[in-house]
Amino acid sequence: MRESFLELRIKRGESGEGEAFKFAGIAFKNLEFLEEFYYYFATDSTNERAKGGKIFSLFFAEEQLAGKGRLGRQWISKKGGLYFSLVLPLLGAQKLTILSALSVAESIPDARIKWPNDVLYKGKKFCGILGEVWENKAILGIGVNVENEIPPELRDYATNLSNLSMGRKEVFDRITRNFYRNYLNLITGNWEEIIARYRKICETSGKRVKIITHNREIVGIAEICEDGSIIVDGKRIYAGECVHLRNF
Ligand code: BT5
Numbered sequence: 001m002r003e004s005f006l007e008l009r010i011k012r013g014e015s016g017e018g019e020a021f022k023f024a025g026i027a028f029k030n031l032e033f034l035e036e037f038y039y040y041f042a043t044d045s046t047n048e049r050a051k052g053g054k055i056f057s058l059f060f061a062e063e064q065l066a067g068k069g070r071l072g073r074q075w076i077s078k079k080g081g082l083y084f085s086l087v088l089p090l091l092g093a094q095k096l097t098i099l100s101a102l103s104v105a106e107s108i109p110d111a112r113i114k115w116p117n118d119v120l121y122k123g124k125k126f127c128g129i130l131g132e133v134w135e136n137k138a139i140l141g142i143g144v145n146v147e148n149e150i151p152p153e154l155r156d157y158a159t160n161l162s163n164l165s166m167g168r169k170e171v172f173d174r175i176t177r178n179f180y181r182n183y184l185n186l187i188t189g190n191w192e193e194i195i196a197r198y199r200k201i202c203e204t205s206g207k208r209v210k211i212i213t214h215n216r217e218i219v220g221i222a223e224i225c226e227d228g229s230i231i232v233d234g235k236r237i238y239a240g241e242c243v244h245l246r247n248f
Pocket of ligand 1: 044045046047048064066067068069070071073074075076077082083084085125126127128129130140141142143144145154158159
């Protein structure tokens with residue numbers, strides 16, 4: 001269902017006052033491919049809005065009323081966080097998701113990744129990534145808890161970045177800058193460099209894990225493969241829930 005949300009469309013080269021133009025300015029500066037920036041005070045989900053967008057556009061919201069996680073789960077998206085989705089040509093959703101997680105992790109000191117796409121700070125999740133394929137487009141949704149309060153029911157495993165002195169604009173600036181650098185590597189065939197850095201920053205590499213997929217559970221030591229999939233107990237897995245277990 002599409003409700004009507006106030007939408008501001010900013011094209012490259014347009015200027016104006018206010019928050020929307022500040023975030024748009026950062027996005028246009030860092031993402032050289034970007035043509036259009038859509039801004040919402042509130043929307044259902046930037047991934048949903050992005051489905052109607054052109055390739056090389058970005059959808060940004062101050063707040064999401066129906067933020068989505070994977071497999072129909074909810075992403076709580078209160079004011080104070082960053083919620084945005086990029087529309088890109090289809091280059092393999094898995095690779096783009098890996099690249100996004102790496103770009104976020106490289107933006108925050110001491111951040112780590114839990115395979116495939118959770119980004120952790122002090123062991124707790126502060127960012128989630130939702131990659132979707134829609135028609136001929138890859139839609140990459142990135143949600144980052146920056147200054148938004150974490151609801152009590154999530155506090156055991158979720159956190160925000162409020163004790164780092166970085167506001168939303170700085171976090172957005174770093175993520176988009178790193179994303180563009182990594183994206184150039186991807187499109188120029190330099191994937192090995194990305195996956196090498198991903199492996200280093202991914203806590204799951206070499207860990208004892210339990211992987212839960214729709215039809216099985218596998219326990220063993222994890223190895224991250226070249227394409228971003230994982231091998232556990234000799235089995236290759238492309239998507240699933242990953243639980244880190246204690247090593248013996
Ligand atoms: C994700 O799903 O981690 C993907 C989240 C993607 C969010 C972005 S925001 C911009 C774009 N527009 C959208 O509508 N979505 C994308 P998953 O791995 O399924 O994790 C979801 C689970 O994380 C939930 O079931 C909760 O347990 C937990 N969770 C929900 N909100 C959270 C939050 N704000 N911070 C940390 N954990 C949260």
